[in-house]
Amino acid sequence: MTFPERFSNLPAYAFPRLRALLDHHTPGGDVVHMTIGEPKHAFPAWVTEVIAENAAGFNQYPNNDGTPDLRGAMADWVQRRYGVAMDPESQVMALNGTREGLYNAAMALCPEQKNGQRPAVLIPNPFYQVYMVATLSVAAEPVFVPATAATGHLPDYESLPADVLDRTAVAYICSPANPQGAVASRDYWTRLIRLAEKHDFRIFADECYSEIYRDAAPTGALSVAQELGADPERVVLFNSLSKRSNLPGLRAGLIAGGPETIRRVKQLRAYSGAPLPGPLQAAAAKVWADEAHVAENRALYQQKYAIADEVFAGLEGYMPPEAGFFLWLPVENGEQVALKLWQETGIRVLPGAYLAQGGAGENPGEGYIRVALVAPAEDTRKALVALRDCLY
Structure with a gap:
């Protein structure tokens, strides 16, 4: 039986790759999910x-x-x-x-x-x-x-x-x-x-x-x-x-x-x-x-932008996001940092390289981690402080 070749070189999808990287290690604290862009705010009742x-x-x-x-x-x-x-x-x-x-x-x-x-x-x-x-x-x-x-x-x-x-x-x-x-x-x-x-x-x-x-x-x-x-x-x-x-x-x-x-x-x-x-x-x-619920939702994210700006104030390379709900944080190596965070704090983030394709030996996501700001504001603040203190 033969199979098509057009998908044969696809890397594993980002989240299975992340599970393979982290899940055989013990988390260093209560697990905090900041990987997937899955909104957690309430939808209209x-x-x-x-x-x-x-x-x-x-x-x-x-x-x-x-x-x-x-x-x-x-x-x-x-x-x-x-x-x-x-x-x-x-x-x-x-x-x-x-x-x-x-x-x-x-x-x-x-x-x-x-x-x-x-x-x-x-x-x-x-x-x-x-x-x-x-x-x-x-x-x-x-x-x-x-x-x-x-x-x-x-x-x-x-x-x-x-x-x-x-x-x-x-x-x-x-x-x-x-x-x-x-x-x-x-x-x-x-x-x-x-x-x-x-x-x-x-x-x-x-x-x-x-x-x-x-x-x-x-x-x-x-x-x-x-x-x-x-x-x-x-x-x-x-x-x-x-x-x-x-x-x-x-x-x-x-x-x-x-x-x-x-x-x-x-x-x-x-x-x-x-x-x-x-x-x-x-x-x-x-x-x-x-549109009323959309404005309320946006205000919650704007509150978390302010928290992130406060927590990472002075961090070289920190880019306050203009929109969306991710932080794209500069690190030396995204995979190594994601594993370190998991083992020392229990925080799960996504290595930036998993969202990019390498070319000529370079992957533009390698020096970043993606952090989703989807949790409630105070949970987000606590997690970002722990992330900052662990990495920077």
């Missing part, structure tokens, strides 16, 4: 009531594209948030979480060839791992572009050779960035969109952390694309309720883009998609329509 009220929908196959109510709520949210009008029939679609959408969009939209060559897909490094697997699945070449302190923790796609850009089909970009918390400015989006127009590639804008920020709401790619008069098919937006509304288990994401983009994604998902159950779609529609 009325969500379960909406699901219960619509529970009869579990007896029906769900709408694969999203019910009219859900698509309308998502289109309304895009209009409120980004100032961009989207036709709920042809320009938005429900996803079973953004990871599924980021994968299936590549399957639906990446061509087999670009200018007669194997297509390239641009990926920030560090990156959300589905970008790489989606690229390999469509037989494209992943091009990992460092997103380091030198580049403002966002990838400098403009620095790539013209021959690479000319065969680029898709550029993934995450803003606010996971794990660094950097935010793409209006100027950054403008330059990226102009680059995409010059070399004719699509931008997959992963903006799932867009509602968790320190001061000003991050500029969205769709807003800038509209201002520039770009082709509506140029930018594809992905977002979800996981971080915005503390509902990672609801699996309620959205994709928004040009009519042809959404038509092709709908066509693929009609065959292969896993639609969101009807009662969950009803709840998602209500959640997208409500």
Whole structure:
């Protein structure tokens, strides 16, 4: 029996790697989980009531594209948030979480060839791992572009050779960035969109952390694309309720883009998609329509930004996150530090190298650890102080 080779060189996923690194060692204190970006704040209490009220929908196959109510709520949210009008029939679609959408969009939209060559897909490094697997699945070449302190923790796609850009089909970009918390400015989006127009590639804008920020709401790619008069098919937006509304288990994401983009994604998902159950779609529609809980949630994260700034004041290389809920802390070696923290304090963090790909012997995440600020404020303060005292 033979197996495909395209995934044979994949490293173990980040969290199995972490378990292999830590779990055969005894923790040095009460276990504190600061690894996974799983929100722990309360979601709106009325969500379960909406699901219960619509529970009869579990007896029906769900709408694969999203019910009219859900698509309308998502289109309304895009209009409120980004100032961009989207036709709920042809320009938005429900996803079973953004990871599924980021994968299936590549399957639906990446061509087999670009200018007669194997297509390239641009990926920030560090990156959300589905970008790489989606690229390999469509037989494209992943091009990992460092997103380091030198580049403002966002990838400098403009620095790539013209021959690479000319065969680029898709550029993934995450803003606010996971794990660094950097935010793409209006100027950054403008330059990226102009680059995409010059070399004719699509931008997959992963903006799932867009509602968790320190001061000003991050500029969205769709807003800038509209201002520039770009082709509506140029930018594809992905977002979800996981971080915005503390509902990672609801699996309620959205994709928004040009009519042809959404038509092709709908066509693929009609065959292969896993639609969101009807009662969950009803709840998602209500959640997208409500902003009060989002503001309350954001205030809790802003409180933890202040705690982190206080705890790490004066630490060389400390970068206060602009948005999102991770700290990207500089260390000498992320794996060694994660093991030291576990053995001496019981705190679990993620080595930055597990979120990046090495190239020419270098991994841009190696000198960092990712720390998730998802616990309550005082628990977060206690853990960050213990982390600081152990490492610095």
